[in-house]
Amino acid sequence: MSEYFANIFYGLKSFAEGLQLTMRHFRNRKDLVATLQYPHEKWPIEDRHIGFPLEEYNIIRSRLNVDIDDCIGCLQCERACPVDCIKIETIKPPKGSDFDCGITSNGTKMKMLVARFSIDMTECMFCNLCTFPCPEDCIYMVGGPNSSKHEIEYEYASRDRESLIFQFANPSESDVLAVGGENYLRAKAGLPPLAPEVPVKPVETVSTATEKPTPTAGEPDVKVLNGITDRMVRATAKKAFMAAARGGSDLAAIAKSIQAALEEAGKFTDEAKAVLDSLAVTQTPTPVTVNEVSSEAKPDIKTLNVLEDKMVRGMAKKIFMAESRGGKSASEMVDAILAGLKEADKLTPETEAVVRQLAPEVPVSTPKPSAPVTDFNVKVLNGIEDRMTRGLAKKAFMAAQREGKSASEIIQTVQTALSEADKLTDDVKTLLLSIGGDKA
Amino acid sequence: MNGIWASTLDILTSYGSMISLAGVGIFLIMAVNALVAVYFERKVSAFMQDRLGPMEVGIFGFKGGKKFWGGIGQTIADTVKLLTKEDILPDSADKKLMILAPFIIFIGAFVTFIGVPFSSVLLVSNFNIGIFYIIAMSSVGVVGIILAGWASNNKWSLYGSLRSAAQIISYEIPAGLSLILVVLVAGSLNIHDIVGWQADHRWFIFHSPMAFLAFFVYFISGVAETNRTPFDIPEAESELVAGWMTEYSGFRWALFFLSEYANMLIVCILTAVVFLGGWLSPMAMFNIFPESWLIFDGIWWGAFWIMFKAIFLIFVMMWFRWTFPRLRVDQLMYLCWKVLIPFALVNLVLVSIWELL
Structure with a gap:
């Protein structure tokens, strides 16, 4: 019986002791709390001392940093990266453009616009190899111990992967447009590239080549022969090519002499024949239609570069791009641009004059200027979405x-x-029609 | 004829509106109680363990973060999460019973509130059998618990529900015996009469040494009846996963939670009413204060005092929970049958003698 009461007494005593203990913690919670509210507060970083001046050494590699204002877009770091986590895209201003790319802090004049400089730190392995080739010292690891320039991001955490991909270059849209980067912007927006603006060029080079086959004109075509896999055959073919070219014969004659040389050596394979055929193709007279069309100038976005006000220029170019994407004619384009500028209250007489230059001599009588068959190569078919259809069409x-x-x-x-293959959908049909213009 | 119909309709509509008003009120109290008590419990437990508790989910302009009120929206977010969760019924479960069980438990807690006073006037019905009704109704939940355990078709669930039933039935005896002590002294089961006796004399906890002891016996039994630590063997996480709640999820599980915290509130309010003077202010207990101080005993102050006492008792329950380790099944039964019941019985006899003297 006494044990029973002793137990109860003991129970009550330990009961009280336990309650006292928890109450003590409850009351002194402010001093005792062990939680560090991590994203909001962090432990201070201790100064590190390991026996030599740390500032000089990149001991701690926390993350890569780029002083983008100093980057000249030489791509050396991109090439040095063993895991390809650096992606750089540059746009070179067209010849004659007065766009100023800037000067680095080393005094080097920048020759192109760095449109994109992204480092994917989820892929980076912190090898530091990219920092050494940089001629401007603009890419470097940050977070060196006690670095005053950059704090150590020692936890280096993020809630999503995207935020670990650092975009260092962030050129304004108008700058990109000013250096002729329309295609870059279009690619960024997921659009197919614009057709090259000067379609006459390839036609002309070919025609000069046919008229006056100088060795210099024929020279680059030697590379066509690289398509031959067999080394012996390739060498023989090249030798014949060079000899013929030096002799001043035209492409067809070159092809013929190569064929003769190969047949002599008993090496005239099917492959070689195919390559020779393609060599011959380059000199076949280009379709007349192309020449016709090329005479009719396509409205050129560069006309707008004359506009002085950056805002106005950007706006005009934007409308221009949108209209040209919609396949509008030059005069329609001019109207749209003028209307857009008027709406924004930016239409000065000078601007109007410049814009009108876009479509100066479009005769009103022609109801629909024939669609410019500008860049007539296989790439026009890239607009076809279905892969099978595209392949067939290209073949x-x-x-x-x-x-x-x-x-x-x-x-x-x-x-x-x-x-025939039953793949001719309406989309493809319209695309083909748009390529072929009215003549298809 | 017309008159009779009209008057019947009148009575029906007036009663109906009263009943629905009371029902909505009770439900709101239960829901708000669960919301606040869960936050309260998490904070209390955190502080007792040198932690901070919920700190990130802010609401109503309180931003999550370093401030003390950082986690004020946590329980609301949890409720939304619970209500949008998938409602799982196991294949081999007895589906009808499994769906029914949480509602029985919920109704048990809900109906009990009819007799629970929040102040001298904030009382749905002033029965002449008030305390008896509360005790009877608060044990309806056991039926739901056994149903839930059985219908889940899971050994842990069944274990948990049987333990819970055994525990609740056992601890009703000491709880009832200690309340009978009060009824014996006050001479009534009516809540108003009991508080009236305390207003005339003194709080029951100070009535006699026996009543003092009875308070603890009742409170400990109350903790056991609400299945809270150290008496939480029905849902002992380390042994039975979650006891009878193992197979439940989403809204039905939320009902369990709601009822559990409602039961806690019921036990604490009843303890406050019966032993701690109910809606009487502490000043009214002693006659040393001047009359002017008794303004704190108005009708609405009564609600404040009763909730103050109840919330203090809820805090004590939480304090228990984060202090004591769980009892074994045999220890639990030992405590009930060999300690609390004998003490309650002897108490009753002694109080009877005390009243005769």
């Missing part, structure tokens, strides 16, 4: 081109090939 395109057909004929061939 047909290449075959037809090799046979030396004209543009409209090529389009027709592609169309028939696709309809």
Whole structure:
């Protein structure tokens, strides 16, 4: 019986002791709390001393930093990176552009605009190899011990992966446009690239080559022969090519002499024949349609570079891009740009004059200027979304081109090939029509 | 004929509106109680363990973070999470009973509030059998607990529900015996009469040494009846996962939670009413204060005092929870049958003698 009461007494005593203990913690919570509210507060970082001046050594590699104002876009760091976590895209201003890319702190004049400089720190392995080749010392590891320049980001944590991809370059849209980076912007927005603005060029070079086959004009074509896999055959072919070119014969003659040389050596394989064919193709007269169209100038966005006010220029260019994407004619474009500027209250007489230059001699009588078949190569088919269809179309395109057909004929061939394979959807049809213009 | 119908409709509508008003009021009190008590409990437990508790989810302009009130929106966020969770019914469960069980438990707690006073006037119904009704109704939940354990078709659930039933049935005896002591002295089961006796004399906890002891017996039994630590063997996490609640999720589990915290509030309010003077202010207990101080005994102050006492008792329950380790099943039964019941019985006899003297 006494044990029973002793137990109860003991129980009550320990009961009280336990309650006292927890109450003590409850009351002194402010001093005793052990929680560090991590994202809001952090332990201070101790100064580190390991026996030599730490500032000089990149001991702690916390993350890469780029002083983008000093970057000249030489891509040396991108090449040095063993894991390819650095991605750089540069845009070179067109010749004659007065765009000032700036000067680095070392005094080097920058020659291009760095449109993108991203470092994916989730891939970086902190090897520091990218920092050494940099001629401007603008890429470096930060977070060295006691570094006054940058705090150590020692936890280096983030809630999502995207925020570990650092975008250092952030050029304004107008700057990119000013250096002729429309295609860069379009690629960023997921749009197909614009057709090159000077379509006449390739036609001209070819025609000069045919008229006056100088060795210099023929020279780059030696590389065509690199398509031959067999080394012996390639060497023989190249030798014949060089000899013929030095002799001043035109491409067809070169091809013929190569063929003769190869047949002599008993090495005229199918592959070699195919390559020679493609060599010959380059000199086939380009479809007349192209020449026709090229005479009619496409409205050129560079006309707008004359505009002085950056805002106005950007706005005009934006509208221009939108309109040209919509396939509008030059005069429509001018109207749209003028309307847009008027709305923004930026339309001065000078601006209007500049904009009107876009479509100066479009005769009103022609209701619809023939669609500019500007860049007639296989890339126009990239607009086809379905991969199978695209492949088929490209194959047909290449075959037809090799046979030396004209543009409209090529389009027709592609169309028939696709309809045979039952892949000719409405989308593809419209695309083909837009390429071939009215002539298809 | 017309008159009779009209008057019947009148009575029905007036009663109906009264009943629905009371129901909505009770439900609101239960919900707010659960919201606040969960936050309170998490904070108390954190402070007792040298932690900070919820600190990140702010609401109403309170931003989460370093400030003391940082986590004020945590329970609201948790409620939203609970209500939007997937409601899982196990394949082999007895589906009808499993769906029914949480509602029985909830209704048990809900209906009990009819007799629970929040002040001298904030009382849905002033029964002449007030205390008896509360005790009877608060044990309805056991039916739901056994149903939940059985319907889950899970050995842990069944273990938990049987333990819970055994525990609640056992601890009702000392709880009832200690309340009978009060009824014996006050001569009534009515809440108003009991508080009236305390207003005329003194708080029951100071009535006699036996009543003092009875207070502790009742409070400990109350803790056991609400299945809280150290008497939480029905849902002992380390042994039974979560006892009878193991297979529940989402809204039904939220109902369990709501009822559990409602039961806590019921036990604490009843203890406050019966032993600690209910809606009487501490000043009214002693006659040393001047009359002017008794303004703290108005109708609305009564609600303040009763909630103050109840919340203090809830804090004590939480204090218990974060202090004591869980009892073993045999220790639990030992405490009930060999300690609390004998003490309560002897108490009753002694109080009877005390009253005769």
